[in-house]
Amino acid sequence: MSGLFADRVALVAGASRGIGAGTARAWAAAGASVVLAARDEAALASVVAEIEQTGGRAVAVPTDVTDAEAVRVLVDRTVQTYGRLDYAFNNVTGGPRPSPLADFDVAGFDAGIAANVRGTFLGMKYQIPAMLAGGGGAIVNMASVAGLQAVASLGTYVTGKAGIIALTKVAALDYADQGIRVNVVAPGPILTHHLRAAGDYAQQLAAQSVPMRRIGTVDDVAAAVLWLCSPDAGFITGATLPIDGGQSAGTKPPQMYREGEPMTPPDDSRSGH
Numbered sequence: 001m002s003g004l005f006a007d008r009v010a011l012v013a014g015a016s017r018g019i020g021a022g023t024a025r026a027w028a029a030a031g032a033s034v035v036l037a038a039r040d041e042a043a044l045a046s047v048v049a050e051i052e053q054t055g056g057r058a059v060a061v062p063t064d065v066t067d068a069e070a071v072r073v074l075v076d077r078t079v080q081t082y083g084r085l086d087y088a089f090n091n092v093t094g095g096p097r098p099s100p101l102a103d104f105d106v107a108g109f110d111a112g113i114a115a116n117v118r119g120t121f122l123g124m125k126y127q128i129p130a131m132l133a134g135g136g137g138a139i140v141n142m143a144s145v146a147g148l149q150a151v152a153s154l155g156t157y158v159t160g161k162a163g164i165i166a167l168t169k170v171a172a173l174d175y176a177d178q179g180i181r182v183n184v185v186a187p188g189p190i191l192t193h194h195l196r197a198a199g200d201y202a203q204q205l206a207a208q209s210v211p212m213r214r215i216g217t218v219d220d221v222a223a224a225v226l227w228l229c230s231p232d233a234g235f236i237t238g239a240t241l242p243i244d245g246g247q248s249a250g251t252k253p254p255q256m257y258r259e260g261e262p263m264t265p266p267d268d269s270r271s272g273h
Contacts, residue, residue: 004230006031009082011075013065013123014091014142016043018192022218023089023225028056030226032087035078037063065092065119075126085130087229091142092119095160098153109156116160117167124171128180136179138229141168143186145244161186165240172238181237183228188244190216211252212245 010027014020015036021043024034028051036044036058044060051058059081063074078085094115096108120141131137146154147161168184175182189195189206195215196203207215224243227233242248 003031005087005226008032008086009035009078009084010087010089010229011035011037011078011085011127012089012091013037013063013074013119014093015047016040017047018194019142019187019190019218019221020089020091021047023091023222024058025051025056026219026222026226027087028058029054033057033082034059035074035081036060037065037074039064065090065122066114068122068125071122072126075130079130079133084134085127086134086137088123088127088131088137088139089142089225090120090123090127090139092116092123093142093144093157093160094119095154095156099155100153101155104155112156113160113163116157117163120164120167124167124182128171128175131180132175132178138181138233139171139183140225140228141182141184143168143184143240145186145188145242145248148186148240148242148248168240169238176237181228181233183233183236183239183241185221185224185228186240186242186244186248187221188216188242188247190218190221190243192218208254210245210247211249214245216243216245 005027010032012020012024012034015024016038024036024047028034036047038044039062041062044062048058048060061074061077063070065071092115095112096104124139127139141164143161143164146158147165150158165184168182172182188210195206203215207213221243224241
């Protein structure tokens with residue numbers, strides 16, 4: 001997509017690391033001027049430095065996406081710095097540690113919903129008027145396959161991501177005839193810092209849960225976000241795009257045997273266990 005987004009401006013919330021940082025880099029590589037937002041000022045500055053070292057244009061605006069005034073200032077700074085806003089990726093997430101529903105702390109539940117639903121709402125609330133002033137644009141919100149199908153002990157996360165999908169559909173309908181497209185991505189297991197920290201075994205289990213038998217990459221998600229904002233996706237709005245290697249299509253158990261052969265357990269002597 002080199003040069004595809006030249007003379008355009010993209011805003012990425014949650015851009016300090018992982019998918020957000022990767023998407024900011026991809027947009028800059030494709031020619032866009034990028035505004036990076038997150039709470040971690042030092043991490044944002046590091047990503048901006050990487051982008052500038054490769055000839056890109058980027059600026060960091062430390063922001064708490066649950067704070068309405070902070071988000072308003074973020075969008076205002078974007079327009080003041082680059083003169084317009086064409087695209088936004090609301091890569092917001094959060095929630096308490098996994099727990100059975102009745103064991104959730106009320107404050108933790110509220111914080112998770114605020115990060116996901118309120119954070120996405122506030123982003124769109126201020127991004128949309130800026131885009132309308134410039135003649136239109138495209139927004140991509142961050143959900144998860146967990147927003148499509150529930151996962152045990154993730155009540156806050158599942159509810160927050162399902163809320164983002166619902167909010168995306170409403171925004172898409174509200175502005176479909178005004179030049180703004182709004183879509184949502186729903187990744188499955190992606191190799192970010194969280195999954196790296198979980199270790200090799202957790203990564204192997206995650207890969208086994210995916211029909212393609214691999215974990216997704218940050219680049220997989222970034223490419224989908226940029227495509228949804230590109231002219232090639234110009235007739236797509238209100239859509240939820242799973243980026244999950246087929247996970248949301250159904251279940252594909254690990255293949256233990258070939259057709260016509262008896263099913264036998266793995267040979268532990270060869271597996272090294």
